[in-house]
Amino acid sequence: MRFIADIEIHSKYARAVSPQMVLENLASWADKKGIQVLGTGDFTHPLWFKDIKEKLEPAEPGLYRLKNSDYKMRFVLSGEISCVYTKNGRGRRVHHLVYAPSIEVAEKINTQLGWLGNLKSDGRPIIGLDSKELLKILLNASPESVLIPAHVWTPWFGVFGSKSGFNSLGECFDELEPQIFAIETGLSSDPPMNWRIPFLDKKAIMSSSDSHSLHRLGREASIFNTEMSYRGIMDALKTRGPEFEGTIEFFPEEGKYHYDGHLACGVRLTPEETKKNKGLCPSCGRPVTVGVAARIDELAALDRPAGFRPGWAKTYHSFVPFDEIIAEALGVGVQSRAVWKEYEAAVKNLGSELNLMINVSESDLKSNLPPAVAEGVLRMRQGKVRIEPGYDGEYGKIKIFDDAERESLASQKSLF
Ligand SMILES: [Zn+2]
Ligand SMILES: [Zn+2]
Incomplete structure (x- = not known):
């Protein structure tokens, strides 16, 4: 079956999220948008998890539907963790998407994470935990749990971000790197930008909306042609076969961190201009926020200029x-x-x-x-x-x- 999945969103319990982001509204808007599988977001938050347990019931394996309703959409159990830690002498702040194949596994993950940080404080909790340790906790709860690094190029919180990220997935996850089979592009990058990075060649390049309000659901999403189930989705990403058809993407320039600059100074720079200015803001003289385009240029292979297209490239639809x-x-x-x-x-x-x-x-x-x-x-x-x-x-x-x-x-x- 061909279907569209948006598997990163936030609930009303996450910071700066609309109070309208409740399960009933999410179900009705997913149908209106044409999203067949939506992440619940925030399953680590105790109150949101209580809602999930009370209001959803099992549907296809690993998917859930709203009780007493005839919405066609399904929910998959998803959350996002902000890992804050030091590795290789640098402070790291990295966001990861987490997925559980069942309520029982989500419960186990929540118990473990609850010992390490305050899950009540935010739908996307900040935990003093190495990314690799987070992955271990997930896999311990169930080998079917999944970690997907979120909006990987975002300067402050992406696994490859210019401010506190890494130069490869291996540097972040060490020997567990092969367990990471997908990355999320985020709004400021699209698949062609990611195709230039050789160490992503064996990873699925997926997209989701990171929506904080109802009308933004599905602004980025992934298209599948496979069995409607948790395993169907994750296997499609793992194998990157025709079951994972491609993505719906922002034009990357629409994203909040495409170029470089200082918002407070009203200074926007192209990556070339930033280089010319030695990384400093021409207005205030402090280092600019280096965006996604520049960061990808930095990590791209020399023989992969902009426009490079690998044989395994998936289709994508640029979206407004x-x-x-x-x-x-x-x-x-x-x-x-x-x-x-x-x-x-x-x-x-x-x-x-x-x-x-x-x-x-x-x-x-x-x-x-x-x-x-x-x-x-x-x-x-x-x-x-x-x-x-x-x-x-x-x-x-x-x-x-x-x-x-x-x-x-x-x-x-x-x-x-
Ligand atoms: Zn995030
Ligand atoms: Zn400035």
Whole structure:
């Protein structure tokens, strides 16, 4: 079966997350978005885990559904741990996604981690624990537990981040490195950027949304064509065969750490400019936050320039969230009522958001959507978008239309 999975999200119990992120809303939004398998997020948090145990029931092996509901989506037990420790003489802060094949295994993991840190403090707990020790705890609880390094290039918390990361997975996990079979790209990098890194050649390059609010679910996700089960998903990532079809990705420039710079100083630098400035901010003179593009350049193989494509490359769809496309097409803010009116109508007529963004034919888009919105989706599919790249924690800004184009598309509508 072909399905879309978004297996990193956060619950209302994690810092800076919308109070709307509760199981009932997640289930209904997953269906609306076209996500068949959603991570629960935060299973290490005692209150969230209590919700999970009370409100979900087993469905396919290793997957759960909301009790007393007819939602089609399934949950997989997921969490994220922030490991803070020192290794090889440097302070490390690394985020890892963790997965459990059952409630019982999640319970074991929670018990172990509860001895080491305060799981109540945050849905994504900070624990003074070496990444390798975390992996050992997971595998001890069950050989089917999985650790996937999260948003691996993010400067502050990625396993390869410029601020406190490592130069390879081997440096982080030592002899346990082969147990790591997948990495998450994060919003600021896409598969082509990761293809340049030789030590990722045998790893699945997966994506998920890291969503903190309902409307952002599925902004990045992974596409599978396999058995709907925990093992189906994890085996597909492990083998990287056709069962793992590919990913849905932000344009990496949209991410918060694509380029370098200082947000406070309003200084955004390309990797070349950072080099020219010897890593310092031309405004305040302090070291800039080195983003993902520069960090990948640093670790990429010399014979893998930008554009290098290995034989095993998976397909990926570059994505602009549909609400942002509508906002661009209408020339209004993304939060405005008009955007959500169009969104609901489109999803009702054309199926889920991800279906209409990826699969629906050009003619069906044109006959069901306002002209500018249909044109926006088509331009996104062709990669015809302009983006001011994100830097130092600020999202990139997408431009699909200029004002004149928007007006001419709007007048097409009145001709109808
Ligand atoms: Zn994280
Ligand atoms: Zn500065």
